Structures are given as C-alpha cells and as structure tokens.
Amino acid sequence: MVxxxxxxxxxQIADDLRxxxxxxxxxxxxxxxxTAQLAEEYDSSLSVVKMAVGILRNEGLVIGQQGKGVFVRDTSDIPAAGDLAGEVAELRTAVQDLSARLAKMEEQLATSTARRPSRGSR
Structure with a gap:
C-alpha cells in the first residue's frame, strides 16, 4: 500500500518492487x-503503477514483452552501483587522455600546415 x-x-511502488x-x-x-493486480495491491491507480514499472524498465530491472507481460530481467550482468562508479571514473580518464591526444594532433597538423607553402605560391 502506498x-x-x-x-x-x-x-514508493518502484522502491518496493526493486x-x-x-x-x-x-x-x-x-x-x-x-498492472491491474499491482494497482489493487498498492491501492493505487493504473497510471501510477505504469510509472513505477517504467522506472524499473529504465533501470534495466524488468523487460516488457508485447502481449505477454513484464518480466524480471537477469541482473547478474548489470554492474552494481559501486562498479558503475568505477567504470565512470575509467571512462572520464579515457576521455581526458583522448582529449589530450587530439589536442596534440591538432597542434601538429596546424604546425605542419603552416610550414607548407600553398599550391598557388609555387
């Protein structure tokens, strides 16, 4: 019950189902x-239950199958919250590294282009 x-x-419903x-x-x-059973169980409207299930879908905890229902997903392949923070840190480091490498390449390209005479001035 809500x-x-x-x-x-x-x-509240999403928290309980989670x-x-x-x-x-x-x-x-x-x-x-x-949805009707959940609405009755939680003494809530169908739209409120649908929103709760939508949250769980967005989190990857459940998956809908057209005409069959909504099923609990196997979450063993989903990283835990702590693992996710580590992955985000790794991604940030990789993006920073790539940004530095790109800046260096752009600088080298600009330098080499500036040294070359243009085709019309030969």
Missing part, C-alpha cells in the same frame, strides 16, 4: 503481476 509520506506513490527483485522474491524470468 503511504502518505510526501514521497510520490510511483516511487527491493523484491533484489531480495529474490521476484526471481529473474518471473513475471510481474499485471
């Missing part, structure tokens, strides 16, 4: 209850 805490209902997925109550490959 509580009147000031936190939007769709976030906890069930991570806790194993909703195993990989298992279907989520229907």
């Amino acid at each position: 509580k009147h805490t000031g936190r939007p209902g769709y976030l 906890a069930q997925i991570r806790g194993g109550a909703l195993a990989p490959g298992s279907p989520l209850p229907s």
Whole structure:
C-alpha cells in the first residue's frame, strides 16, 4: 500500500518492487503481476503503477514483452552501483587522455600546415 509520506506513490511502488527483485522474491524470468493486480495491491491507480514499472524498465530491472507481460530481467550482468562508479571514473580518464591526444594532433597538423607553402605560391 502506498503511504502518505510526501514521497510520490510511483516511487514508493518502484522502491518496493526493486527491493523484491533484489531480495529474490521476484526471481529473474518471473513475471510481474499485471498492472491491474499491482494497482489493487498498492491501492493505487493504473497510471501510477505504469510509472513505477517504467522506472524499473529504465533501470534495466524488468523487460516488457508485447502481449505477454513484464518480466524480471537477469541482473547478474548489470554492474552494481559501486562498479558503475568505477567504470565512470575509467571512462572520464579515457576521455581526458583522448582529449589530450587530439589536442596534440591538432597542434601538429596546424604546425605542419603552416610550414607548407600553398599550391598557388609555387
């Protein structure tokens, strides 16, 4: 049931479903209850439930199959939050390195172009 805490209902539902997925109550490959069932369970509207499920889709925790329902995704291949922070740090370092290399190449190109006489001045 959605509580009147000031936190939007769709976030409360998403939090609860996320906890069930991570806790194993909703195993990989298992279907989520229907939107109508979830709306009844959480005493909420269909649109609020759809927003909650949409959040879980965006997070990659569930996947929808047209005409079949929404299923819990196998999250063993999704990096944990700590791993994700490490990956972001690695990507930043790689981008900085590439930026420095690109700047050096552009400088070399500008220098070599400036030294060459133009074709019309031969």
